Amino acid sequence: MEFHTDFKPLTVQPQEIEERSFEMITEELGEHSYTAEQYPVVQRVIHASADFELGRSLVFHRDAIRAGIEAIRAGRPVVADVQMVQVGISKPRLEKFGSTVNVYISDRDVMEEAKRLNTTRAIISIRKAIKEAEGGIYAIGNAPTALLELIRLVKEGAAKPGLVIGVPVGFVSAAESKEELAKLDIPFITNIGRKGGSPVAVAAVNAISLMAERTG
Numbered sequence: 001m002e003f004h005t006d007f008k009p010l011t012v013q014p015q016e017i018e019e020r021s022f023e024m025i026t027e028e029l030g031e032h033s034y035t036a037e038q039y040p041v042v043q044r045v046i047h048a049s050a051d052f053e054l055g056r057s058l059v060f061h062r063d064a065i066r067a068g069i070e071a072i073r074a075g076r077p078v079v080a081d082v083q084m085v086q087v088g089i090s091k092p093r094l095e096k097f098g099s100t101v102n103v104y105i106s107d108r109d110v111m112e113e114a115k116r117l118n119t120t121r122a123i124i125s126i127r128k129a130i131k132e133a134e135g136g137i138y139a140i141g142n143a144p145t146a147l148l149e150l151i152r153l154v155k156e157g158a159a160k161p162g163l164v165i166g167v168p169v170g171f172v173s174a175a176e177s178k179e180e181l182a183k184l185d186i187p188f189i190t191n192i193g194r195k196g197g198s199p200v201a202v203a204a205v206n207a208i209s210l211m212a213e214r215t216g
């Protein structure tokens, strides 16, 4: 195998790397039908995944961005389905508004209850979250059963999320759970198909918190 040790990066300035990436994304994406307020989410998702097909598969409820910004400015929590999402979300911007990132999936009571009921920790963690995080942003990048449970609770009137970012990746119920989310008339961001994942959920939250900060 041949190694190209003489390769020189375009730049080593962190800010320039990000700016150049965003320019490249805009050039390569070309025409699209996203609004000016939705586009930063699409751009950041492509930035995190280098996947234009995934970026183009994003679907927004008409109130999604406004609702997400309002939830953050009101200091409502962000609920992450798994630790990977919790870790990736940028905290300093949220903290300025008094918002936190909560994750329940590894709580002892959640693990015990899931075992007792022989169900997923993801489902039980959502049941716990709706009691503690009304009006919050739910960022689901991993667990389809978490998203399906949240949808069920919304339909029952038991959950009132500010915004649902539902982008689980995978094969069992992932695409189907997102199709169900897209049928709801509540603020949501989702995508069509199997693609998605924790970095996608993280990118969407971080794009919205940046907008909350810049317009705040």
Ligand SMILES: C/C1=C2N=C(/C=C3N=C(/C(C)=C4\N[C@@](C)([C@@H]5N=C1[C@](C)(CCC(=O)O)[C@H]5CC(=O)O)[C@@](C)(CC(=O)O)[C@@H]4CCC(=O)O)[C@@](C)(CC(=O)O)[C@@H]\3CCC(=O)O)C(C)(C)[C@@H]/2CCC(=O)O
Residues within 6 Å of the ligand: 081, 082, 083, 084, 085, 105, 106, 114, 119, 120, 121, 122, 123, 141, 142, 143, 144, 145, 146, 169, 170, 171, 172, 174, 197, 198, 199
């Ligand atoms: C369907 C699930 C998938 N998990 C994926 C990827 C990763 N999961 C990790 C870990 C450590 C955890 N995943 C669970 C959430 C676990 N994952 C599932 C479930 C089986 C079902 C969820 C659902 O369908 O809604 C889920 C089990 C459950 O909820 O009871 C986890 C709870 C499993 C466990 O340890 O009991 C656990 C959560 C840990 C935490 O956040 O505290 C990985 C880190 C495993 C790894 O790669 O080492 C990884 C994280 C990747 C990420 O970016 O989030 C998939 C691939 C998303 C998969 C769905 C794909 C599929 O099979 O269809």
